[in-house]
Amino acid sequence: MLTNTNIVEEKVRIKGSGRTLEGILAYPDGRPGFSALIAGPHPFLGGDMHNNVVISLLRTLASHGAVALAFNYGGVGGSEGGPADWPAVMSAFWKDGTFDEENDWAEDTRSAIKALQQWSHQTPVFIGYSFGCWTIAKHLQRSNAGAIVLISPNPKKHSFDQLSECTTPLLLIHSDNDFTCSAAEIIEWFDSIREPKTRTQLSAGEHFFRGSEAELASVVVKFLHGADIIRQE
Amino acid sequence: MNQPALDVFLTGASGFLGHYLLAELLRHPQVRCRVLLRPPISTSSARLQQLLADLGLDLSTLVSDNRITLVEGELPGSVRPKDVAGADLVLHAAGNTSFDADAAGEPIKTNVYGTKALLSLAAEAAVRRFVFVSTAYVCGEQVGHLPETVSDELPPVRNDYERSKWQAEQHVWDWGKRSGTATICRPSILFGDSRTGRATAMKGLYVVARATEILARAMDGSTNADRHHVPLRILGRSDATCNVVPIDWAAQQIARITIKPAAEPSVHHITNPNPPTHGEVKAWLEAFFDLAGGRFSDLHWPLEDANHYEDLFYSLGNICLDYFRHGLTFESRCAADVPSGRRLIDRDSFFQCLSFAQATNWGRSRGNNGGLVPPIGRIDPGWYFERFLPEAVPRSTVAKVQALTAVVRYTITGPSNRGWISRFDRGRLAETHREPTTRLEAEFEYRLTYEDFEDVVSCRKPLQDVFFYGSAEMFGDVEKALKMVPIIGEFLEEFPVSEAQSPPLAC
Numbered sequence: 221m222l223t224n225t226n227i228v229e230e231k232v233r234i235k236g237s238g239r240t241l242e243g244i245l246a247y248p249d250g251r252p253g254f255s256a257l258i259a260g261p262h263p264f265l266g267g268d269m270h271n272n273v274v275i276s277l278l279r280t281l282a283s284h285g286a287v288a289l290a291f292n293y294g295g296v297g298g299s300e301g302g303p304a305d306w307p308a309v310m311s312a313f314w315k316d317g318t319f320d321e322e323n324d325w326a327e328d329t330r331s332a333i334k335a336l337q338q339w340s341h342q343t344p345v346f347i348g349y350s351f352g353c354w355t356i357a358k359h360l361q362r363s364n365a366g367a368i369v370l371i372s373p374n375p376k377k378h379s380f381d382q383l384s385e386c387t388t389p390l391l392l393i394h395s396d397n398d399f400t401c402s403a404a405e406i407i408e409w410f411d412s413i414r415e416p417k418t419r420t421q422l423s424a425g426e427h428f429f430r431g432s433e434a435e436l437a438s439v440v441v442k443f444l445h446g447a448d449i450i451r452q453e
Numbered sequence: 454m455n456q457p458a459l460d461v462f463l464t465g466a467s468g469f470l471g472h473y474l475l476a477e478l479l480r481h482p483q484v485r486c487r488v489l490l491r492p493p494i495s496t497s498s499a500r501l502q503q504l505l506a507d508l509g510l511d512l513s514t515l516v517s518d519n520r521i522t523l524v525e526g527e528l529p530g531s532v533r534p535k536d537v538a539g540a541d542l543v544l545h546a547a548g549n550t551s552f553d554a555d556a557a558g559e560p561i562k563t564n565v566y567g568t569k570a571l572l573s574l575a576a577e578a579a580v581r582r583f584v585f586v587s588t589a590y591v592c593g594e595q596v597g598h599l600p601e602t603v604s605d606e607l608p609p610v611r612n613d614y615e616r617s618k619w620q621a622e623q624h625v626w627d628w629g630k631r632s633g634t635a636t637i638c639r640p641s642i643l644f645g646d647s648r649t650g651r652a653t654a655m656k657g658l659y660v661v662a663r664a665t666e667i668l669a670r671a672m673d674g675s676t677n678a679d680r681h682h683v684p685l686r687i688l689g690r691s692d693a694t695c696n697v698v699p700i701d702w703a704a705q706q707i708a709r710i711t712i713k714p715a716a717e718p719s720v721h722h723i724t725n726p727n728p729p730t731h732g733e734v735k736a737w738l739e740a741f742f743d744l745a746g747g748r749f750s751d752l753h754w755p756l757e758d759a760n761h762y763e764d765l766f767y768s769l770g771n772i773c774l775d776y777f778r779h780g781l782t783f784e785s786r787c788a789a790d791v792p793s794g795r796r797l798i799d800r801d802s803f804f805q806c807l808s809f810a811q812a813t814n815w816g817r818s819r820g821n822n823g824g825l826v827p828p829i830g831r832i833d834p835g836w837y838f839e840r841f842l843p844e845a846v847p848r849s850t851v852a853k854v855q856a857l858t859a860v861v862r863y864t865i866t867g868p869s870n871r872g873w874i875s876r877f878d879r880g881r882l883a884e885t886h887r888e889p890t891t892r893l894e895a896e897f898e899y900r901l902t903y904e905d906f907e908d909v910v911s912c913r914k915p916l917q918d919v920f921f922y923g924s925a926e927m928f929g930d931v932e933k934a935l936k937m938v939p940i941i942g943e944f945l946e947e948f949p950v951s952e953a954q955s956p957p958l959a960c
Contacts, residue, residue, distance in 0.1 A: 307853035
């Protein structure tokens with residue numbers, strides 16, 4: 221596989237359960253070596269497929285030979301659907317930070333996994349960022365992922381029990397000053413989960429990694445090298 | 454018959470009363486005015502030019518016609534005897550209306566030391582008459598019928614402003630015993646122009662009206678309050694009065710007294726012979742803001758069982774606590790100047806003044822917006838946060854987000870670095886204040902440049918984009934700030950604004 225800085229980006233439509241989602245498919249103009257799905261942050265917290273972390277990973281991984289897919293959850297951008305009773309959902313979100321309709325967005329992630337598997341038969345890597353960590357983790361059991369990357373998950377808010385149901389190599393990336401979950405809390409959680417796993421702590425990335433996107437992407441690339449997903453440079 | 458020329462040395466000409474006084478004096482062809490303006494004169498004369506233009510006068514023409522001479526200086530200290538020499542009289546209308554003493558020494562510095570300095574200059578320059586603009590409420594908490602005399606004893610004043618005016622009156626009266634003729638004019642609370650509603654300073658009754666508007670907004674969208682049954686106890690008596698006069702009438706009276714020759718010292722109450730009762734003011738305010746239910750009470754603040762709306766209303770200014778307690782009447786020779794049966798302030802003129810106040814964002818949108826002056830035609834953040842948001846939020850989806858309770862600060866960075874704080878209570882925008890006029894503690898803050906502010910509120914850029922790729926920053930409880938982003942985003946999509954909506958700004 222060759223490192224390829226010439227990548228193609230296409231807008232794609234993803235058939236979901238009862239709704240069509242929009243996505244960006246990025247791939248090298250040469251032969252791809254793996255596939256990657258990137259699930260972004262919470263739609264109510266600036267989560268769309270143009271998010272700085274999402275788009276940076278999409279392009280970096282495509283340039284390293286991935287067929288990479290990012291998508292918008294239902295109701296975001298050009299994706300259909302979304303919560304019907306917005307004020308009620310927003311109230312629940314404001315109060316508790318979570319609400320039942322989030323399961324629909326987890327279902328959107330499953331639809332995106334299926335679509336990616338139709339476009340590419342290469343080994344998939346699942347990458348979740350923030351809320352996307354939870355939507356990815358919900359579908360690990362039935363996947364054939366070659367690696368999992370979780371960036372700034374919040375185990376205080378969402379359950380990650382499904383992680384124990386697979387033994388795929390896992391990389392956790394977090395910041396030392398994340399307002400959603402302290403470094404101590406995230407390390408304690410990381411210590412409690414199954415092997416194989418790797419953890420990288422970035423400095424001063426907050427939760428958003430603004431200005432640290434390239435550093436973050438390079439950590440992911442290094443890990444995928446180690447996991448033998450990216451085989452050549 | 455030609456009247457002899459009258460050379461008036463005028464202070465305070467760029468103030469609310471002062472520029473009306475100048476315009477009134479100039480209606481008399483024999484009057485020439487030397488106008489004292491603070492340095493730098495380029496700035497203060499530009500302000501005066503604008504104020505006079507609003508009254509249909511052109512400062513440049515008046516200067517070139519020798520009706521006005523501009524004098525640069527500041528009291529106390531930087532006015533020279535030669536600036537005053539040759540004047541027939543001094544009309545001292547400059548004043549500081551701060552109720553409480555501040556670190557800069559106001560209001561004592563301007564009202565007492567400034568007056569003393571000007572009296573010395575007048576004596577040195579052999580000016581034979583000194584007209585001083587005081588206040589009818591120099592009497593403090595006195596009750597009953599107030600005569601047009603100067604009291605040797607300090608009355609029971611309520612604040613530093615009243616004290617400073619009483620002290621200044623003492624100096625003026627003493628000057629009159631030694632150096633010339635002293636005339637003291639005591640206007641009551643100034644209100645807008647009876648013909649247009651125009652006002653350039655909005656204190657006194659305006660503060661009460663503004664508090665009522667905020668109370669009305671607090672009722673908007675409230676699920677457990679009926680705006681026509683406002684649970685507000687008004688601390689005062691319905692049949693008593695607070696004396697309020699239109700600015701144009703007050704200026705006419707003071708100008709008339711000033712121009713009329715005087716050989717004896719005198720005091721003149723520039724007061725309303727038939728002011729609205731507190732009951733009338735309450736009824737007019739309720740009608741204007743579509744409220745009802747407030748009732749008068751003999752109780753005193755603090756109320757042991759004050760409800761949320763009472764806390765809100767009475768926290769908006771001490772004037773709200775005092776206003777309806779007034780019950781004075783005034784001796785006044787000016788009363789004869791009001792035609793029988795005519796009221797200086799009635800329901801229509803009251804409504805006109807409040808409409809003007811609202812249209813100018815309570816005096817903030819013309820030259821008084823704290824230095825945050827975007828170019829003409831651009832969106833004024835003060836208008837946006839203080840006027841547009843309170844009107845639009847109750848009609849938006851945000852008002853339906855019942856769980857939304859938060860205190861948020863918006864800071865527009867740049868040379869002026871201005872901030873506003875809004876309190877949301879169960880989805881409704883309970884209050885918004887410009888900093889530093891509020892004691893509200895923000896839970897989180899959005900900070901962004903004026904350019905990004907404009908792009909965001911006009912929906913040219915999503916808020917999250919200016920956060921991820923632009924100038925915006927979040928501080929405090931960032932998780933809450935982030936949660937609020939989609940709520941703000943929904944509002945911005947529902948209520949985008951354009952430059953055309955923002956009121957024009959004088960630069």
